[in-house]
Amino acid sequence: MTTSPSGNRHDAGLQAYRASVLHFKQDPAFHAQSYDWHEDGLLIVSNGRIEAAGDYAQLHASLPAGTEVIDYRGKLIVPGFIDTHIHYPQTDMIASPAPGLLPWLETYTFPTERQFSDPEHAGEVARFFLDELLRSGTTTAMVYCTVHPESVDAFFTESEARNLRMVAGKVLMDRNCPEFLRDTAEGGVRDSEALIKKWHKRGRQLYAITPRFAPTSTEAQMQLAGELARAYPDTFLQTHVAENTDEVAWAKELFPWARSYLDVYDHYGMLRPRSMYGHCIWLDDGDRARMAETQSAVAMCPTSNLFLGSGLFDFEKADAQNVLLSLATDVGGGTSFSMLRTMNAAYKMARLGGTYLPALRMFYLATLGGARSMQQEGTIGNFVRDAEADFIVLDPQATPLLARRSKHTDSLDELLFALALLGDDRTVAATYAAGKLVHQRPA
Incomplete structure (x- = not known):
């Protein structure tokens, strides 16, 4: 029939x-x-x-x-489709103009995220966000919430109601941000552990330990986050690294002892399976080798990188080291929830960098590539x-x-x-x- x-x-x-x-x-x-x-x-x-x-x-x-x-x-x-790097609280500030990443964060991102201490607001945005993902064909995403535990509860509540396979986590951020978004080293990790116990592996929900990026966490918070990752080895870990040159220089000032920006995370035990690093544009060969060795994965964000002028991802160097690669929208720096439109940008980004990206590989990166990067092959992808x-x-x-x-x-x-x-x-x-x-x- x-x-x-x-x-x-x-x-x-x-x-x-x-x-x-x-x-x-x-x-x-x-x-x-x-x-x-x-x-x-x-x-x-x-x-x-x-x-x-x-x-x-x-x-x-x-x-x-x-x-x-x-x-x-x-x-x-x-x-x-599997979107390995996206910010649900930034839904309402997508397509906001700024001359670069750091002023964009200060002008738009932080004020928008302030509202997510309100569970009703967080829930309303989460509902729209998930509807938009599903309308675009995305069934799994690795999602950044805000510093507020309420934002995580709101997101997982809406995802659970739809029985979706989602990964999300509370942002850890205890310096270089507005006071209204600042947690503490101990309090942020304590809240994260409580959320792990509440949501990780509850139905189809999975938790990601989420330091926003190294410059917004003190060394104490980075240390505690690394310890949390070791205490819960089947959780995910997500953060940003080497997105643009200003950010790389800032990380060097804050962590002068580190060999590289990525080495900061490695020092605190954050390179491991199920760790997802957004952008990874300004890495060197030593960084890429270390990512491959630890099964840490790259979330490429082409629409965001083009929008913010961050740079071009180097496919050839990543492939030479067999780094795990996946594709991501990075909304709201990214300009579309659609993974098809993200493939469009990835193709053009690759061509500008001298690489030809066949359509078969673009669809792989958006499906099985994402699952492999997340250590979820056989479950999704x-x-x-x-x-x-x-x-x-x-x-x-x-x-x-x-x-x-x-x-x-x-x-x-x-x-x-x-x-x-x-x-x-x-x-x-x-x-x-x-x-x-x-x-x-x-x-």
Whole structure:
């Protein structure tokens, strides 16, 4: 039996979806056989997890009699996008003008974040933020909250209500910021530990220890944050490093004993699996080698880097050291929630730096690349059996220009390139989290 998407019974234990189906097994930059693509494919979901993904002709006979098959033919099903660096409190200040990162923080970011001591305000923004992510096809994100524990509770409460796989944490910041956003070394880490105990691994929620960036934490806070990371080794850790040259120089003034900006974090035990470093533009080869050795990951933020004039990420040097790479929007420095628009910027950023970035790799970075960087492969990021059924439906006919270009594509890579360069939130026809429809584009 085949029905339209609007006819799906989401309480059924087994669902099947017919469309072109794509997911990745390896990084296309290093492996020729890096993906599975089924032009007429079937994705089978059982109780919120992946049962199978393959050719429709081979799999449909395995379905029990009467199983509903949701017909998305003409569209492409891929794993939900994974955004590895984003600030939910900055939703209302996206697209704010400033001559650079540091004045942008002082003029817009800090005053906006002040409001998140109010749980009602934090909850309202969290609801809009999550709706916007799902509308853009993002099913997992690593999210910065503010220094206020209320901001974390508000975010996880809204995420839990949608049964999303999200990672978030309270910002740690005890110097070089307004008094109204300043915590203390001991108090900030104590609040973080309480939030870990409350939220980490509660349903699909995961916690990230979150020093904003080294210049806004005293050495005492950095020391305590590192100790917290060692005490809870299965938590995540997220922060910023080497985003622009002014920031790098500032870090050198504050930590003159460190070999490099990244070395500050290494000194305090913050380079480890499940650590995610935003930007990483102004690293040296020693930094990259250390990141690879410790399985620390890079969240590339191309729209933010271009918007703030921070610099160009060096793909070739990162790949030479086998550094874990992922893609991120960095809203509100980033200018779009859409990972498709972020791919657009990543492609252009790579070209300006002398690197060609194929569409297959852009989609890898936004799916399995993010999952691997987070040490979550097998849980999210592709369609292996028993993975959580987070997936999206992309429509090559979403806009007149995209439809016209898609009609003339001759390969999967060309189609993906058209989606990446011409697509946006309108391209996402539907978003599913744990097998449940959580967004559907209006007809």
